[in-house]
Amino acid sequence: MHEMGLMDAVLRTVERIRQEQQLGPVRKITIEVGELSGVVPRFLEECYEAVAAGTPFEETELALEMVPGLARCEDCCNEFRPAADVLRCPACSGEKLTPIAGKDMTIKEIEVYDPEN
Numbered sequence: 501m502h503e504m505g506l507m508d509a510v511l512r513t514v515e516r517i518r519q520e521q522q523l524g525p526v527r528k529i530t531i532e533v534g535e536l537s538g539v540v541p542r543f544l545e546e547c548y549e550a551v552a553a554g555t556p557f558e559e560t561e562l563a564l565e566m567v568p569g570l571a572r573c574e575d576c577c578n579e580f581r582p583a584a585d586v587l588r589c590p591a592c593s594g595e596k597l598t599p600i601a602g603k604d605m606t607i608k609e610i611e612v613y614d615p616e617n
């Protein structure tokens with residue numbers, strides 16, 4: 501499961517941002533997961549619990565937002581949203597596909613507790 505490494509990297513990044521911007525405890529982390537990223541959201545959630553345990557992120561909520569995948573066929577330039585495991589152009593059945601959206605996992609938002617409260 502490479503989700504463990506990904507989640508570890510996410511928390512390191514968030515912690516670095518938190519320190520740079522001198523933010524308080526993090527309330528919620530929102531992550532965008534591309535449909536073509538190969539990342540399994542369920543694994544991500546499970547790994548998050550394991551990675552966050554015993555750290556300042558133990559109480560931090562993790563929110564995942566799926567980003568639709570989009571691929572382009574190099575043979576006919578058709579752009580389409582590929583189905584889960586069918587990596588084939590629906591127009592010409594071509595298999596030379598380039599992912600053009602939804603292939604990354606990115607940190608979208610970090611919410612911290614309001615210091616006034």
Ligand SMILES: [Zn+2]
Binds near residue numbers: 592
């Ligand atoms: Zn095609």
